[in-house]
Amino acid sequence: MYMKINYLPWKPLLLTIAVLSACGKKSADPDPAPPSTPPTVSIEDVALFEGNTASQQFSVSVSLSRNAEKEVSVKWSTAEGTAKAGGDFTAVDNATLVFAPGEKTKSVTVVVSGDDIREPDETFSIQLSSPSNATLSRSTATVSIKNDDSKIVINNAGYDAATTYVGKTxxxxxxxxxxxxxxxxxxxxxxxxxxxxxxxxxxxxxxxxxxxxxxxxxxxxxxxxxxxxxxxxxxxxxxxxxxxxxxxxxxxxxxxxxxxxxxxxxxxxxxxxxxxxxxxxxxxxxxxxxxxxxxxxxxxxxxxxxxxxxxxxxxxxxxxxxxxxxxxxxxxxxxxxxxxxxxxxxxxxxxxxxxxxxxxxxxxxxxxxxxxxxxxxxxxxxxxxxxxxxxxxxxxxxxxxxxxx
Ligand SMILES: [Ca+2]
Ligand SMILES: [Ca+2]
Ligand SMILES: [Ca+2]
Structure with a gap:
């Protein structure tokens, strides 16, 4: 704006109006050009080894397409796949993830039930919904629980033979x-x-x-x-x-x-x-x-x-x-x-x-x-x-x- 003033000295009236207008706008909002469309939200897939403790924490990344200008929130819930709620992971229903202004990448944590028994690799998903001050881009993440065990469950019940027989060794x-x-x-x-x-x-x-x-x-x-x-x-x-x-x-x-x-x-x-x-x-x-x-x-x-x-x-x-x-x-x-x-x-x-x-x-x-x-x-x-x-x-x-x- 200063440059424009210097190059247009022969139009003083118009300049004055222009300078006043620019100054007034600056004092109301420090960002000169807020984007007209809100940022988008995306959640990433994750594949991790199951672990052997009952409460294994899996972190799943959620990010905005750019830093939030205003507070952004989004709801998230888990959905069963081959992995089942209760046995394999802890269900989450309609939790809220909040991005403060200036934040771009955050994560949500899901709890997986680890053990030492061999299972196939299993999956469940996380669904995003109801964004505020944002729109959804990639709204579903697949969470893969990778097997890290070799043991199987052996039922030791059943018939057992005698250990001695008359006349035999x-x-x-x-x-x-x-x-x-x-x-x-x-x-x-x-x-x-x-x-x-x-x-x-x-x-x-x-x-x-x-x-x-x-x-x-x-x-x-x-x-x-x-x-x-x-x-x-x-x-x-x-x-x-x-x-x-x-x-x-x-x-x-x-x-x-x-x-x-x-x-x-x-x-x-x-x-x-x-x-x-x-x-x-x-x-x-x-x-x-x-x-x-x-x-x-x-x-x-x-x-x-x-x-x-x-x-x-x-x-x-x-x-x-x-x-x-x-x-x-x-x-x-x-x-x-x-x-x-x-x-x-x-x-x-x-x-x-x-x-x-x-x-x-x-x-x-x-x-x-x-x-x-x-x-x-x-x-x-x-x-x-x-x-x-x-x-x-x-x-x-x-x-x-x-x-x-
Ligand atoms: Ca395990
Ligand atoms: Ca296991
Ligand atoms: Ca044996």
Missing amino acids: LVWSDECDGPAVDIQSWTFQNGDGCPNICGWGNNELEYYRPENLTFQEGKMLIEAKKESLGGRAYTSSKIIGAGKNAFKYGRIDIRAILPKGKGFWPAFWLLPEGNKFGNWPTSGEIDIMELVGNEPGKVLGTVHYGPGPGSIHTSGTYTLPGSKTFNDEFHVFSLEWEEDTIRWYVDDQLFYTVTKTMVAPQTYPFNEDFFFIVNFAVGGNWPGSPDATSVFPQWLIVDYIRLYQ
Whole structure:
């Protein structure tokens, strides 16, 4: 304005009016040009690890498009997603966030319930509403609670075996205390069977690897994951005792919780240490326990034998009452194996017997050394593929494997 006065000396009357007008305006408002539109409000997404304390504070940034000239306020509320109010976070309903004049960036704090139990990553949202002296730009934030735990919840209830049997002694056991597989007794069998026996002869869909076998609270966990590896869509684990803990006869007790759902196929079984009578199935196979997850309340005990190439097999089944499943709690799967006779039990209930007489006139190959196999297959000819109802991950949880002779 001063410059204008100096350059316009020949219009004194007009100048005087102009100077008076400018001065009057300045004294009323220190900001010469207030913007005509209010600032906008935006809230940012946040993704943080859950933490292990009950009240984990997550800070979520809220900002204005420029410093507030006047006080700005905005309401905010939480909304459930896969994370639920109460269990996973503390709900907030219509709280108020205020920006004082001159402020541009603030934050709101939400409280997340941390624990040490593994969960999927979960999300909820924060919604902004009812702005005052501002308008909404980005009004919804996604809050991601990232899993930072490895433990799962194991229900230790259920049947437990006797620890002594008249006339027998414990000759070998794996109590599944970890922290690693006992390599004196077990070998990991990895991969998908290719190139020799792709899909392990059953068109199974998993890729076995050691990483899916872990220990927790005195239990061995084999986890089936939906995860691509080696050209397969699922991963799991398999251990075998070949060349390390072969045996003949005895009572076997295995305490376990089994997975459930379409396409899951856990098994405890025995194969011959030497193929005395020839290749599978002639030298035999004894299945202590098999389950297909779409029938989660039923297990089978089976023997395979015969001249091949396909097997002759005979099975007994044990079904839990009502809608109970082998996923609910622990059960004990037992085999009593003696010369010319094999008996299968669940929770000490005899449900099947095979004798040499039943196998005749075929060769009875079950009076020789066999070794343990523990595996958790996914898919294959018998269970079929997992479908939309199959929940991943699933676990085969083993408390112990004991052999008495
Ligand atoms: Ca945690
Ligand atoms: Ca957790
Ligand atoms: Ca144990």
